[in-house]
Amino acid sequence: MKKSFIIAYSIVASLALIGALTFFGVNLYSENQHGELRTQVRFEKLASAVFTTTQKTNISNNELVRQIENAVGDTKDFAYIKILSGTKQLYLFPSDYDENINNASELVIDYKKSNGTTSINAGLYSIRPGIIYHNALITFIIILIITLITIILIIYTNHFDKKNARYIKRPRPHYQIISSEEKTDEDTQEEVLSEDEEIVDEEEIQEVPEEPVEEAKTDAPAAPSKPAELPTMDYEPVELEGVESEKGLFSPDTGLGWESYLLTRLDNELNRATASELDLSLFVIKLNGIDRKNPLMKTICETLICEFQFKDLLFEYHEDCVCALKISMGIDDAVSFGEKLIVDINTAAGDEKPEVFIGISSRGIRMVSGDRLLKEADEAMVHAQEDANNPVVGFRADAIKYRKFIETK
Numbered sequence: 001m002k003k004s005f006i007i008a009y010s011i012v013a014s015l016a017l018i019g020a021l022t023f024f025g026v027n028l029y030s031e032n033q034h035g036e037l038r039t040q041v042r043f044e045k046l047a048s049a050v051f052t053t054t055q056k057t058n059i060s061n062n063e064l065v066r067q068i069e070n071a072v073g074d075t076k077d078f079a080y081i082k083i084l085s086g087t088k089q090l091y092l093f094p095s096d097y098d099e100n101i102n103n104a105s106e107l108v109i110d111y112k113k114s115n116g117t118t119s120i121n122a123g124l125y126s127i128r129p130g131i132i133y134h135n136a137l138i139t140f141i142i143i144l145i146i147t148l149i150t151i152i153l154i155i156y157t158n159h160f161d162k163k164n165a166r167y168i169k170r171p172r173p174h175y176q177i178i179s180s181e182e183k184t185d186e187d188t189q190e191e192v193l194s195e196d197e198e199i200v201d202e203e204e205i206q207e208v209p210e211e212p213v214e215e216a217k218t219d220a221p222a223a224p225s226k227p228a229e230l231p232t233m234d235y236e237p238v239e240l241e242g243v244e245s246e247k248g249l250f251s252p253d254t255g256l257g258w259e260s261y262l263l264t265r266l267d268n269e270l271n272r273a274t275a276s277e278l279d280l281s282l283f284v285i286k287l288n289g290i291d292r293k294n295p296l297m298k299t300i301c302e303t304l305i306c307e308f309q310f311k312d313l314l315f316e317y318h319e320d321c322v323c324a325l326k327i328s329m330g331i332d333d334a335v336s337f338g339e340k341l342i343v344d345i346n347t348a349a350g351d352e353k354p355e356v357f358i359g360i361s362s363r364g365i366r367m368v369s370g371d372r373l374l375k376e377a378d379e380a381m382v383h384a385q386e387d388a389n390n391p392v393v394g395f396r397a398d399a400i401k402y403r404k405f406i407e408t409k
Contacts, residue, residue, distance in 0.1 A: 009153065013146050020142040027135045028127060035126030036109060042077055043111040047120050050083060054090070054118045065090065066396075070332070076130050079108045079123035086117060249312070253292045254301045254322075257315040262323055265315070266370030269325055274367055281334035281362040283324040284317060284377040285341065286385070288355035291319050296352055303348040307341060321381075323374070331362040331394045338392040357384040361395040 049071035053064065068083060068091045075081070075093055082099065083091040099121070108123040251258055257265070266282065273280040285304070290297050301322065305311050308324050317323040326334060338358040346353045359381025361373050376395040384393040 006157075013150060016142060016146050020139045024135050024139040028132065031127045031131050039077070039109045039111070039124035039126060042124055043113070043120075043122055046071060046081075046122065047113045050120060051115050051118060054085060077124050077128060079105070079125055080121075081123075082121040084119050090118075251292070251316055254298055254316055255305065255311070256301055256322065257312060259316045259318075259323075262315040262317065263370045263374070265312070266325065266373065269313075269327065270363060270368065270370055270373070273327065273363055278328050279330045279363055281326045281329045281331065281360055282373050282377045283322075283326065283334070283338060283341075284359045284374075284381045285322045285324065285345075286357045286359075286381055287320050287322070287345075288357065289320065290354050292316060296349060296354070299348055300345050300354075303344055304341070307344060323377075329362070331360065331364070331396055334360045334362060335392055335394040338394075342391060356391060357381055358392045359384055359395070360393070362397075364397050366397060 050068055053067045053071060056064075059067075072078075072081060072091070072093070078093060080097045080099075081091060081093040082089070082097065107125055107127050109126055110123050111121070113120050249257060249261070269280060272278075287297065287300060290300070297320075301314070304314055304322060304324060308314055308326065313325040313327075315323045326337070329337065338360055341358065342356045345356050359377045359379065361376035361380060363373065376397075380393040380395040384391050
């Protein structure tokens with residue numbers, strides 16, 4: 001390999017490594033420089049939302065805690081949060097936080113605020129761990145790519161050098177120039193090598209013995225050539241088990257996917273959502289008393305396809321239910337969306353307004369199976385039927401308990 005290429009690659013690789021490390025350092029420095037302003041704005045927003053929530057009257061304790069959790073939102077910015085109403089603890093993050101233990105850190109900025117009845121203590125990261133991880137990952141990938149390319153070049157160079165070592169230079173033999181008149185049959189078969197031509201080591205040259213050629217018999221006429229016959233075998237067509245070729249992907253009655261495909265698709269979408277850190281909500285929509293053969297069912301299903309946009313994310317479920325998946329939608333937005341669905345279904349049904357009940361469950365931060373999510377949505381739908389004034393019920397998983405469960409596994 002030419003030295004000029006090696007030198008050029010070394011310069012490019014060195015600059016890339018320096019650029020990757022510079023990228024990491026500059027981004028962390030910029031994050032730290034804006035850390036104080038960013039954390040102050042974040043804390044003031046939290047405090048305003050919490051104080052507004054705690055001043056509400058006629059609100060249950062569970063609903064109060066839920067609204068405070070919504071006000072807190074993403075906890076990645078916080079090292080700790082403690083919210084008290086007088087001496088009563090309303091919210092604590094992390095659940096094992098102890099203010100009596102020295103948690104001082106140069107990367108954490110502490111804030112305190114009170115409105116007389118409610119007090120908030122919080123520590124926010126001046127350099128967020130998520131930002132450190134993101135920038136470190138990009139830097140690591142760049143360094144890894146350069147390292148792999150360098151290893152490949154080293155292996156290729158060693159192989160190339162070994163291959164060249166198999167050839168040696170030999171002095172050019174002297175050949176006498178013979179005129180065309182003086183050339184013999186042997187002389188015409190000699191070839192003159194050029195001065196710079198490389199020849200193969202003699203040890204690697206193998207002589208190939210000449211095969212004796214039988215003289216053709218002239219006494220007997222040559223037999224006519226007969227084309228070779230290839231063996232044949234009769235095959236019967238193979239029948240593929242488990243493939244429903246005539247059934248198709250969608251039911252002709254409703255236009256939705258078959259119920260048998262539901263769990264497979266749900267598991268696949270959950271895997272994609274988990275890998276992309278997206279939320280996913282599952283809707284179980286019960287149309288009470290309307291079976292799949294009813295023309296009204298198909299009308300309602302067409303409305304649902306328009307609302308969910310993707311036909312292959314809706315499936316038949318039981319005799320009078322529909323299951324639907326919604327990507328990138330949390331439980332709160334899903335409940336609001338479910339209430340809108342009931343209005344749209346009633347509009348599409350016209351005078352034949354059916355009883356509609358909707359149960360919803362979402363992935364949240366969990367790594368949950370499709371079977372588990374479906375059971376949660378089913379249970380929520382059962383609860384929705386118990387209260388005619390509240391036909392949309394969402395199943396909310398306890399994030400703190402789930403995090404503790406994962407930590408203890």
